[in-house]
Amino acid sequence: MDSSYIQVTPIKQSKIDTVDFNKLDFGRVFSDYMFECDYKNGEWQTPVIKPYGPISLDPSARVFHYGQAVFEGMKAYKDDNDDIFLFRPDENLKRINKSSERLAMPAFPENYFFDGLTKLLHLEKNWIKKGFGNSLYIRPFVIATQPAISASPSEDYKFMIILSPAQAYYAGEVRVLFAEKYSRSANGGVGFAKAAGNYAAQFFPTSLAHKKGYQQIIWTDANTHEYLEEAGTMNIFFRIGDKLITAPNNDRILDGITRKSIIQLAKDNGIEIEVRPVSVAEIKDAARKGELKEIFGTGTAAVINPIVGFGHSEEDFELPKLEKSYASFFKEKLMNIQYNKSQDPYGWRVKI
Amino acid sequence: MDSSYIQVTPIKQSKIDTVDFNKLDFGRVFSDYMFECDYKNGEWQTPVIKPYGPISLDPSARVFHYGQAVFEGMKAYKDDNDDIFLFRPDENLKRINKSSERLAMPAFPENYFFDGLTKLLHLEKNWIKKGFGNSLYIRPFVIATQPAISASPSEDYKFMIILSPAQAYYAGEVRVLFAEKYSRSANGGVGFAKAAGNYAAQFFPTSLAHKKGYQQIIWTDANTHEYLEEAGTMNIFFRIGDKLITAPNNDRILDGITRKSIIQLAKDNGIEIEVRPVSVAEIKDAARKGELKEIFGTGTAAVINPIVGFGHSEEDFELPKLEKSYASFFKEKLMNIQYNKSQDPYGWRVKI
Ligand SMILES: Cc1ncc(COP(=O)(O)O)c(C=O)c1O
Ligand SMILES: Cc1ncc(COP(=O)(O)O)c(C=O)c1O
Numbered sequence: 001m002d003s004s005y006i007q008v009t010p011i012k013q014s015k016i017d018t019v020d021f022n023k024l025d026f027g028r029v030f031s032d033y034m035f036e037c038d039y040k041n042g043e044w045q046t047p048v049i050k051p052y053g054p055i056s057l058d059p060s061a062r063v064f065h066y067g068q069a070v071f072e073g074m075k076a077y078k079d080d081n082d083d084i085f086l087f088r089p090d091e092n093l094k095r096i097n098k099s100s101e102r103l104a105m106p107a108f109p110e111n112y113f114f115d116g117l118t119k120l121l122h123l124e125k126n127w128i129k130k131g132f133g134n135s136l137y138i139r140p141f142v143i144a145t146q147p148a149i150s151a152s153p154s155e156d157y158k159f160m161i162i163l164s165p166a167q168a169y170y171a172g173e174v175r176v177l178f179a180e181k182y183s184r185s186a187n188g189g190v191g192f193a194k195a196a197g198n199y200a201a202q203f204f205p206t207s208l209a210h211k212k213g214y215q216q217i218i219w220t221d222a223n224t225h226e227y228l229e230e231a232g233t234m235n236i237f238f239r240i241g242d243k244l245i246t247a248p249n250n251d252r253i254l255d256g257i258t259r260k261s262i263i264q265l266a267k268d269n270g271i272e273i274e275v276r277p278v279s280v281a282e283i284k285d286a287a288r289k290g291e292l293k294e295i296f297g298t299g300t301a302a303v304i305n306p307i308v309g310f311g312h313s314e315e316d317f318e319l320p321k322l323e324k325s326y327a328s329f330f331k332e333k334l335m336n337i338q339y340n341k342s343q344d345p346y347g348w349r350v351k352i
Numbered sequence: 353m354d355s356s357y358i359q360v361t362p363i364k365q366s367k368i369d370t371v372d373f374n375k376l377d378f379g380r381v382f383s384d385y386m387f388e389c390d391y392k393n394g395e396w397q398t399p400v401i402k403p404y405g406p407i408s409l410d411p412s413a414r415v416f417h418y419g420q421a422v423f424e425g426m427k428a429y430k431d432d433n434d435d436i437f438l439f440r441p442d443e444n445l446k447r448i449n450k451s452s453e454r455l456a457m458p459a460f461p462e463n464y465f466f467d468g469l470t471k472l473l474h475l476e477k478n479w480i481k482k483g484f485g486n487s488l489y490i491r492p493f494v495i496a497t498q499p500a501i502s503a504s505p506s507e508d509y510k511f512m513i514i515l516s517p518a519q520a521y522y523a524g525e526v527r528v529l530f531a532e533k534y535s536r537s538a539n540g541g542v543g544f545a546k547a548a549g550n551y552a553a554q555f556f557p558t559s560l561a562h563k564k565g566y567q568q569i570i571w572t573d574a575n576t577h578e579y580l581e582e583a584g585t586m587n588i589f590f591r592i593g594d595k596l597i598t599a600p601n602n603d604r605i606l607d608g609i610t611r612k613s614i615i616q617l618a619k620d621n622g623i624e625i626e627v628r629p630v631s632v633a634e635i636k637d638a639a640r641k642g643e644l645k646e647i648f649g650t651g652t653a654a655v656i657n658p659i660v661g662f663g664h665s666e667e668d669f670e671l672p673k674l675e676k677s678y679a680s681f682f683k684e685k686l687m688n689i690q691y692n693k694s695q696d697p698y699g700w701r702v703k704i
Contacts, residue, residue, distance in 0.1 A: 025502075026502050027412070027500050027501035027502040028502075030411075030412060030499075034411060054408040054409060054410055054411070055409060055410075055411055056407070056408045057406060057407060058406055058407075059386060059404070059406070059407055059514050060379070060382060060514060060516075063416060063548075064423075064548070065421070065423050065491070065493060065548055066548055066555075067421060067547070067548030067549035067553075068555065069416055069417070069419060071416075071417050101556065102553075103552045103553070104552075104555035104556040139412075139501055143416050144552075147380075147382075148379050148380050149379035151554075151585050152555065152558075153559070162411050162412060162501075164412075164501065181540050183539060183541050185538055185541070186535045186536075186537055186538030186539075186574035187535060187538075188533050188534040188535035188574055189535050189536075189537070189538060189553060190549075190552075195419070195549060195552065196415075196417055196418055196419030196548075196552075197419035197548060197552060197553065198419070198549065199417070199418035199419060199503050200418045200419040200420040200421070200456070200542075200549060201419075201455070201542045201547065201549065203420070204453065204454055204455060206504075207505070222538035222540055222541065222575075225540075232503060233503050
């Protein structure tokens with residue numbers, strides 16, 4: 001890999017000493033450098049790395065008006081030898097380009113992505129802290145920058161990568177509400193894409209759920225609200241008896257990388273897994289019978305997020321506390337791969 | 353009205369002389385000033401008017417990642433006496449605040465909106481050109497500015513108004529495609545809001561329609577694709593025989609101000625109007641029987657946009673060319689009110 005074509009504008013002084021790595025709020029502190037690449041005249045220009053700082057845009061930039069923006073979420077991990085690893089980063093590149101396509105945005109070239117990311121992470125290696133659970137969260141994103149407020153695709157874009165140090169994610173006890181009125185996405189819509197607008201659309205219904213004492217919503221199909229799909233930033237698994245169930249991908253659901261890794265791990269560890277529509281009725285029924293053992297969310301930020309209870313139609317259900325949960329089994333398996341503490345038969349771990 | 357609290361930073365020199373007002377591309381040229389108001393610490397700060405120019409945001413500003421952004425579209429008109437008018441501007445304020453609420457954003461105060469808009473337009477009165485069809489397009493919008501990439505509502509926002517001179521809108525002959533696969537919005541979603549993300553979601557399907565020779569898509573319900581809802585930036589009316597039909601508002605459809613004005617005008621001018629679900633089957637059937645006389649779109653930008661044909665399921669239909677169309681009848685009625693050329697029994701026209 002020759003990334004010498006990516007020029008680095010040096011910082012004057014690192015701000016790393018001002019950061020308390022034991023007290024990190026997710027996504028609030030950013031590292032010293034950022035990666036930037038502009039799309040103009042029909043092509044991506046030579047990318048650069050420069051000091052993290054504000055960007056200047058015309059108030060008519062299309063991203064502000066038409067939400068033409070997509071993003072990704074990934075993490076860099078460090079092992080005890082100071083080696084740096086990514087987890088299935090090729091999947092993130094594929095997905096951001098799939099998201100971009102759905103929003104009529106140009107694909108980002110593979111070499112710019114990996115050359116840029118690798119160079120940036122090597123430059124910022126001190127921001128990746130050792131220790132199980134510590135990571136450097138990586139946020140690639142693309143925004144439409146053309147100054148024009150007609151409702152049509154932008155001709156200019158900006159691709160960026162910013163980095164934010166993160167500690168092990170602990171969300172507290174999470175209770176979820178199954179959606180009955182609001183929805184996250186439509187058939188034939190953009191739910192499968194990491195499109196910026198998908199997220200803002202969830203904030204208000206989620207704030208209503210908060211008021212009722214739930215931390216998150218599990219979205220149901222917009223049509224009947226009878227089938228459970230995914231949470232705001234996590235895919236969802238249900239364990240009934242010893243069987244694991246998760247909804248199939250479709251154009252409403254994000255094809256999560258953690259999700260597909262867990263499906264693989266389940267198969268290879270003798271855990272029965274069904275990928276099929278999961279109905280609200282079935283889950284409530286299983287809960288009533290005491291057969292619903294676990295619900296957990298999966299995503300890059302939290303890895304696995306166990307859910308302790310759920311509400312639907314004014315009814316509340318608590319889940320049992322298990323000694324040996326699938327959630328903790330998968331979390332350990334996955335993190336051992338991510339932090340280079342175990343074999344990786346899948347080739348998911350990429351040393352950079 | 354005392355708007356003296358809104359400080360104006362003067363421009364050095366107007367760029368108005370560099371603009372050819374007879375050759376305007378929609379939404380590409382902006383006037384000398386812009387209105388800006390920041391939301392911080394739980395309240396809107398004192399607004400200002402300053403020279404139009406770039407804004408500087410942290411790359412982690414939530415608008416870039418989560419699409420937390422809403423907007424409005426309005427116009428200022430000038431009559432032969434150089435008086436300036438708005439059309440139902442209270443509706444735009446109500447609607448932007450409704451949009452904001454759905455995206456968990458704070459409402460913008462009425463006095464700041466009208467004081468700011470009025471002061472800005474008086475300052476920019478030379479940018480509003482006389483002549484039927486000329487106008488100054490007004491784009492109020494709100495974006496989430498807090499530098500934090502956790503998926504939750506921003507604590508900081510920026511409200512802005514920018515202005516762009518516009519000529520009479522002529523889109524050429526417009527053929528539309530009725531959506532069969534893609535959709536614009538879900539039940540329980542944000543389709544009724546002018547949420548930024550709703551627009552980017554339409555770009556890709558629309559580009560596919562372009563390739564097939566259609567200029568726009570008429571969206572159908574995401575669930576069955578059997579009912580016609582609205583176009584990308586226009587509500588839609590159908591004329592069967594002498595009866596006018598348009599879809600009812602719901603949480604998927606934008607409550608258009610032009611639409612509701614036309615419903616009123618139809619009622620008061622003896623034109624039979626039905627507000628009810630319109631099925632694709634019914635429209636195709638009427639077209640086959642020669643009873644479908646007109647389809648037209650309605651919106652602030654185009655006022656009325658006649659549609660000359662439509663496609664669905666590999667079938668194409670052309671509409672008759674009428675001497676006396678409802679489209680031209682309503683367009684004239686509305687524009688006469690907007691440009692102070694007729695009585696305005698409704699109080700829609702607001703002189704500022
Ligand atoms: C809507 C949504 N679902 C699921 C996920 C989980 O995906 P992944 O496991 O690839 O992080 C995410 C994001 O991370 C998401 O935004
Ligand atoms: C989705 C959508 N539908 C309809 C309209 C028409 O609304 P109005 O008549 O208020 O301009 C607009 C915007 O202008 C729109 O964005």
